[in-house]
Amino acid sequence: MDASQAAPNTGKEETPPAPAKGADAAKSPAEKAAAAKAAAAAKAAAKKEEAGGKPLADNGDGTISDPNTGLMWKKTDAWLDTRRFYKWSEHKSYLDEINKKKFAGHGDWRLPTKAEAATLVDKTKSLLDKNGIVIPIDPVFQTGCAANTWIGECADDKITRFDLKIGIETLYPTADIWSSIWAVRKPKSA
Template sequence: MADTEPSEKVESLSDEKAEPSAEKKTAPAKKPTPELKPFVDNGNGTVTDPNTGLVWKKTDAWLDTHKFYTWQAHRDYVDEVNKEKFAGYDNWRIPSKSEAVTLVDKTGGKQCEDKNGTMFPIDPIFDAGCVSNTWILECSDEKIIRFDLKIGIDTAYPGKDVWGSVRLVSKPGETSAKIGEEPDSPKPEVQKEKPTGDAPAPSSVSTAKAKPAGSVPRPVKRDV
């Protein structure tokens, strides 16, 4: 009996050690990726993305003008489209990087033809013969950035002598965004000098002078 007890304990210990390994095998089920709704052709030269609410112009600057634009000159094209009030909108602007990314099809099932006959991954609901790049809001005179729709990334350039196309977007109810600012970013507020939350408001501050700490009261003269 004494010889068999240790072996029984070893078996029970091995069983206990086996339990955690069985738990590790059970992995939580992955949540299914929500299916994106398809773009909608509005029939007026624009396309609506129901997933973001953005309205895109079907043609880019190259298809409209057969010209490329530098960052410094791209505003000429934007202003012209807004003056025309294309499709009834006057708040056309270049997209932010996060907005331009939504045009790139990651499934590989959608392809559009550029001006050179090369296919690139955006929805063919947009007009063929366009250019596969665009200026984006993150660009500035100090930092030249262009977004490549073929590979879905932005590229910074060391000089200003860079040419590209312009693909415009509009968000209903949104005013024209300033160049270099993302439309969904809050504008920086000018901070005014204000008392901190812990300090009392000026109206509640007493005007009486405080007595210095540790001061001794002066003796009062009395008639003897």
């Protein structure tokens, strides 16, 4: 628009047009969902930062240290190591093997508790699992992992595994179920 077409200056302040009802009115459902997810991730990241959350550390020896919990995780899970899943009755064979070999110099690898497994879930992070699906795990871990693990609360009469995609434990009515194993240890304080 050139100067000859400009609206005359009447000396009055003009009120800007009112925004469309709801700024999100023009967004598609997918755009709204993505915006909500981004806002939730930003809020979670800010909350973690306020709580003094420090980033996970790759130790360069196949292990990851969590300075917030003091836990040391194996960087790869049982699926990545063996290309198989384990029934509850078989889980000890994997742990026995890595402990016998003293993986990364340690022989005290074990199943995580439910609370420990929950610390892996971080909705501000993204890692591709073995199926190419994004899971909320820090990408310091190895891509291609399984999205579940046996947990220490599991027992022969209470088959329970932890789902890392959604951060909850799931009970099963049968022992004929499989899972991966995310091995963890708690280093002795110096």
